[in-house]
Amino acid sequence: MSDNPIRVATSHALPSYLDPHHLGPWEIFLQQVDRVTPYLGNLARWVETLKRPKRILVVDVPIQMDDGTVAHFEGYRVQHNTSRGPGKGGVRYHQDVTLSEVMALAAWMSIKNAAVNVPFGGAKGGIRVDPRKLSLPELERLTRRYTSEIGIIIGPTKDIPAPDVNTNERVMAWMMDTYSMNVGETATGVVTGKPISLGGSLGRHEATGRGVYTVGVQAARRMGLDIAGARVAVQGFGNVGGIAAKLFAEAGARVVAVQDHAGCVYAEAGLDVPALLRHAKATGSVAGFEGAQALPREQFWDTPCDILIPAALEQQITEANAHRIQARLIIEGANGPTTPTADDILNERGVLIVPDVIANAGGVTVSYFEWVQDFSSFFWTEEEINQRLVAVMNNALDAVWHVADDKGVTLRTATFIVACERILRARDLRGLYP
Ligand SMILES: NC(=O)C1=CN([C@@H]2O[C@H](COP(=O)(O)OP(=O)(O)OC[C@H]3O[C@@H](n4cnc5c(N)ncnc54)[C@H](O)[C@@H]3O)[C@@H](O)[C@H]2O)C=CC1
Numbered sequence: 001m002s003d004n005p006i007r008v009a010t011s012h013a014l015p016s017y018l019d020p021h022h023l024g025p026w027e028i029f030l031q032q033v034d035r036v037t038p039y040l041g042n043l044a045r046w047v048e049t050l051k052r053p054k055r056i057l058v059v060d061v062p063i064q065m066d067d068g069t070v071a072h073f074e075g076y077r078v079q080h081n082t083s084r085g086p087g088k089g090g091v092r093y094h095q096d097v098t099l100s101e102v103m104a105l106a107a108w109m110s111i112k113n114a115a116v117n118v119p120f121g122g123a124k125g126g127i128r129v130d131p132r133k134l135s136l137p138e139l140e141r142l143t144r145r146y147t148s149e150i151g152i153i154i155g156p157t158k159d160i161p162a163p164d165v166n167t168n169e170r171v172m173a174w175m176m177d178t179y180s181m182n183v184g185e186t187a188t189g190v191v192t193g194k195p196i197s198l199g200g201s202l203g204r205h206e207a208t209g210r211g212v213y214t215v216g217v218q219a220a221r222r223m224g225l226d227i228a229g230a231r232v233a234v235q236g237f238g239n240v241g242g243i244a245a246k247l248f249a250e251a252g253a254r255v256v257a258v259q260d261h262a263g264c265v266y267a268e269a270g271l272d273v274p275a276l277l278r279h280a281k282a283t284g285s286v287a288g289f290e291g292a293q294a295l296p297r298e299q300f301w302d303t304p305c306d307i308l309i310p311a312a313l314e315q316q317i318t319e320a321n322a323h324r325i326q327a328r329l330i331i332e333g334a335n336g337p338t339t340p341t342a343d344d345i346l347n348e349r350g351v352l353i354v355p356d357v358i359a360n361a362g363g364v365t366v367s368y369f370e371w372v373q374d375f376s377s378f379f380w381t382e383e384e385i386n387q388r389l390v391a392v393m394n395n396a397l398d399a400v401w402h403v404a405d406d407k408g409v410t411l412r413t414a415t416f417i418v419a420c421e422r423i424l425r426a427r428d429l430r431g432l433y434p
């Protein structure tokens, strides 16, 4: 950190574009920053930087529907912080997406990218739409129009989108194609999570779930919890939850409960995860899976288990259900699944939480590998990717574990300490103009 005595005026006022009564996940992020501030030393003078996204773009996305009418959707791209490199983070399609939610998701990307030390800032995007209600051509038109609208701020060296909830390789291919058409050259590096034949990376599809599994195994080992035979409950059975469940089952764990948006299934002896994945792919949900007991969705939180993996949406573990959770270890596959109050309850109960900003960083880590491969046009084997991924995840977890032990804080606060120091040191070194 420089000794230059820059004085930064601080103001705790919320940005005027937010409704103070409906801050949602952004409020959680602000509380997490407040918790870490006392540990930041002189860098704390820059902390307000984290409480204000660098850039916010809200776009109208009009498309022609199949019946000839024109529908308008609200889209967002938020670049939270770019002190350490271009913005990086996924794009979510969901009917409940809001600006404050995308702000929080972008901010968690800044923390996550710094925690695993990939050279990116944090960004995130979203469209307020229920994609299940669109036909495939409507979804393509929506994606292409959205990409054109945010095209003024994204780019391979500016901000690089990727998949998130309800987006996938196909959506990334459309985004890449639209951006490329608009700039007049094929720009594979503008998005990651692409199909392999379009500059995608081997291992990216599985990377987030593999990262969740990798840190889960490490954390379990440190707690003396055997993965073989451990009971695992998973909320969300998409890209992250589905693959994490598969890897835990392959390692001999019993995946006893899975809940998704439409149902919850339970089997004390362990679910047949490959069969459940086939069922969910064919029907769109785990609901109706034969060979398992159907539970009311809310009962998911009471299921006897050793490891809980929330891998759906934010604010799922709250003060209302934190007391009911029976797991000893929670590995956050989702972004922001635990509210700060629930965090405190679980910590007091001795439940170990591997926070989202480490646990689900495997996806962006392999996105970084994809971006590097696209720039060099030289592609690595899946074995190389997975080895590098496991090394990054293990090193990051080791580092934050050490900080947590050293300072007597939770893994979440330790991860925020490591990440905020990296971001704010970069900010400090860059200085202000003039
Ligand atoms: N895809 C990726 O590479 C990464 C995703 N994440 C996070 O992981 C979480 C899941 O993302 P993906 O697996 O990619 O999404 P996805 O769209 O592939 O799957 C989402 C899953 O969550 C379920 N779900 C949705 N609403 C639910 C609800 N109210 N209750 C229970 N289940 C519900 C869906 O049924 C589906 O099974 C999100 O928080 C996302 O931000 C984090 C890092 C990277």
Ligand SMILES: O=C(O)CCC(=O)C(=O)O
Binding pocket: 088, 089, 090, 091, 112, 160, 161, 162, 163, 164, 192, 193, 335, 360, 361, 363, 364, 365, 367
């Ligand atoms: O792969 C990426 O760039 C970001 C994935 C993402 O959105 C996330 O980690 O939450």
